[in-house]
Amino acid sequence: MDNNNHIIEVKNLTKRFSSFTAVDDISFNVEKGDIFAFLGPNGAGKTTTIKMLTTLLFPTEGKISLNGYNPMSQKDEARRSFGIVFQDPSLDDELTARENLEFHGVLYKVPGRLMNSRIEELMKFVELWERRDHLVKTFSGGMKRRLEIARGLLHHPKIFFLDEPTQGLDPQTRNHMWEYIENLNKKEHITVFFTTHYIEEAEKVARRVAIMDHGKIVAQGTPDGLKEKTGKQTLEDAFLSLTGHGIRDEEASGVDRMRQHRAMWRRGR
Amino acid sequence: MSTVYILWLRQIKRYFRSRSRIVGSLGQPILFLVALGFGFGPVFRRAGQGSYIQFLVPGIIAMSILFTSIFSGIEIIWDRQFGFLKETLVAPVSRLEIMVGRTLGGATVAIFQGVIVFFISLFAGFRLPGVHALIPTFVFMLLIAVLFTALGTAIASKLEDMQGFQLIMNFLIMPLFFLSGALFPLDGVPTVLATIVRFDPLSYGVDGLRSALVGTSHFGFTVDLTILSVLTFFLLILGSYLFSKIEI
Ligand SMILES: Nc1ncnc2c1ncn2[C@@H]1O[C@H](COP(=O)(O)OP(=O)(O)O)[C@@H](O)[C@H]1O
Numbered sequence: 001m002d003n004n005n006h007i008i009e010v011k012n013l014t015k016r017f018s019s020f021t022a023v024d025d026i027s028f029n030v031e032k033g034d035i036f037a038f039l040g041p042n043g044a045g046k047t048t049t050i051k052m053l054t055t056l057l058f059p060t061e062g063k064i065s066l067n068g069y070n071p072m073s074q075k076d077e078a079r080r081s082f083g084i085v086f087q088d089p090s091l092d093d094e095l096t097a098r099e100n101l102e103f104h105g106v107l108y109k110v111p112g113r114l115m116n117s118r119i120e121e122l123m124k125f126v127e128l129w130e131r132r133d134h135l136v137k138t139f140s141g142g143m144k145r146r147l148e149i150a151r152g153l154l155h156h157p158k159i160f161f162l163d164e165p166t167q168g169l170d171p172q173t174r175n176h177m178w179e180y181i182e183n184l185n186k187k188e189h190i191t192v193f194f195t196t197h198y199i200e201e202a203e204k205v206a207r208r209v210a211i212m213d214h215g216k217i218v219a220q221g222t223p224d225g226l227k228e229k230t231g232k233q234t235l236e237d238a239f240l241s242l243t244g245h246g247i248r249d250e251e252a253s254g255v256d257r258m259r260q261h262r263a264m265w266r267r268g269r
Numbered sequence: 270m271s272t273v274y275i276l277w278l279r280q281i282k283r284y285f286r287s288r289s290r291i292v293g294s295l296g297q298p299i300l301f302l303v304a305l306g307f308g309f310g311p312v313f314r315r316a317g318q319g320s321y322i323q324f325l326v327p328g329i330i331a332m333s334i335l336f337t338s339i340f341s342g343i344e345i346i347w348d349r350q351f352g353f354l355k356e357t358l359v360a361p362v363s364r365l366e367i368m369v370g371r372t373l374g375g376a377t378v379a380i381f382q383g384v385i386v387f388f389i390s391l392f393a394g395f396r397l398p399g400v401h402a403l404i405p406t407f408v409f410m411l412l413i414a415v416l417f418t419a420l421g422t423a424i425a426s427k428l429e430d431m432q433g434f435q436l437i438m439n440f441l442i443m444p445l446f447f448l449s450g451a452l453f454p455l456d457g458v459p460t461v462l463a464t465i466v467r468f469d470p471l472s473y474g475v476d477g478l479r480s481a482l483v484g485t486s487h488f489g490f491t492v493d494l495t496i497l498s499v500l501t502f503f504l505l506i507l508g509s510y511l512f513s514k515i516e517i
């Protein structure tokens with residue numbers, strides 16, 4: 001579209017599920033080599049936006065350009081441009097770690113020898129090389145996440161999408177993961193697009209942030225810029241003043257609600 | 270091509286890694302062979318129809334292929350629930366290749382299951398007319414397997430979760446099997462039943478297998494082969510179409 005430096009361009013993007021508007025007329029750009037965060041409470045529309053960017057959902061309205069391609073009409077070109085770590089697990093539990101990566105490598109047509117050397121390099125990078133021939137169903141949540149990161153990078157994408165990559169991980173694993181990703185961004189100049197509902201993460205890792213609420217982008221800019229604009233000390237306060245409510249008061253998703261119930265139930269006993 | 274291969278390979282690996290599934294799915298055919306084969310044998314003979322085991326074995330092979338292949342197709346629902354489907358759907362490959370790879374994988378597994386049942390039936394007293402029977406037998410096994418894996422895929426593409434599974438079992442798989450002439454000869458059955466049987470695709474699979482393995486046929490070899498081939502082709506297209514429409 002307009003700017004050569006923009007690797008992602010989104011204009012007036014809308015997604016309606018029957019009468020419910022999950023993503024409501026949003027526009028934003030992401031620059032090449034940037035780390036961009038989508039921040040918002042559960043149900044804000046972050047995952048729906050990522051699904052439209054990654055060809056899994058058809059937008060109701062609006063325009064997307066991804067690495068110069070239109071994900072609606074140039075699906076395979078767009079698909080080759082990105083790697084993705086989904087919000088929910090997406091590995092085959094009945095295959096080994098290495099088999100999961102090989103499956104990916106073949107689908108993305110990474111040549112055999114190159115594939116093997118990359119698999120080794122990436123699995124060492126996420127510290128799973130010793131476990132390469134173990135079935136994924138024996139892995140912990142953190143290990144699965146790391147394997148998904150390795151898989152998403154196997155075909156050397158230009159853009160790396162991570163949808164709530166740290167959800168359900170303990171703080172150590174979380175810090176470790178962000179180190180990997182920042183390192184990757186620095187060394188390989190991969191554009192990173194992630195979503196989170198942890199404000200600290202967005203503030204610490206992202207160079208630019210878009211705050212999403214009820215399907216709309218309510219503000220975007222650098223973390224410092226947003227704080228300045230609202231005259232607040234922290235991004236959390238900035239968020240509060242922009243949306244009028246705290247991020248965690250927001251209605252939880254079905255699964256989260258179930259988890260909360262379960263936790264309360266356990267505590268109660 | 271490599272896409273089709275890796276999807277095929279995944280199905281095979283998953284199958285051979287779940288031994289309990291292989292053994293479990295042999296229970297039913299063995300039970301049918303023993304209970305029905307030996308139970309109805311004397312009556313069948315007295316009615317002047319010859320050996321019931323000879324008659325029954327093609328039907329039981331068809332049954333095990335039917336069950337295994339529909340389940341293989343329906344496995345897409347598991348992939349959707351466990352998230353793996355997303356990984357295949359964001360990949361830069363055509364939906365047709367994905368569907369074909371999966372279907373061939375599921376069909377291979379189903380054929381394998383049918384071959385095991387065939388060997389078991391040799392122990393139950395089944396006699397093959399000669400090795401030349403093996404080629405047409407394989408062709409019909411392949412057609413049944415591909416047809417019903419594609420049908421399973423088509424159904425699974427429209428289902429969100431396993432809720433509807435019981436419904437499919439009772440109102441699709443069971444009727445397909447029981448109304449196919451797998452268990453009883455079609456000559457002389459009431460017109461209503463004969464008409465229903467004609468609309469059951471498995472009838473032509475069973476009949477084809479019977480003409481290959483035993484040498485007797487109700488519809489005729491050519492009719493069986495033609496109808497099955499046309500239906501398989503049609504269901505592959507339908508399955509691919511519905512699969513390509515999946516949104517997650
Ligand atoms: N397939 C769907 N059909 C109907 N509603 C949906 C569907 N997918 C998501 N939604 C709704 O859209 C809203 C945004 O969801 P989502 O994009 O997952 O939010 P987030 O990722 O920010 O938590 C939620 O209210 C969710 O219930």
Ligand SMILES: [Mg+2]
Pocket residue numbers: 043046047048087163164
């Ligand atoms: Mg989400």
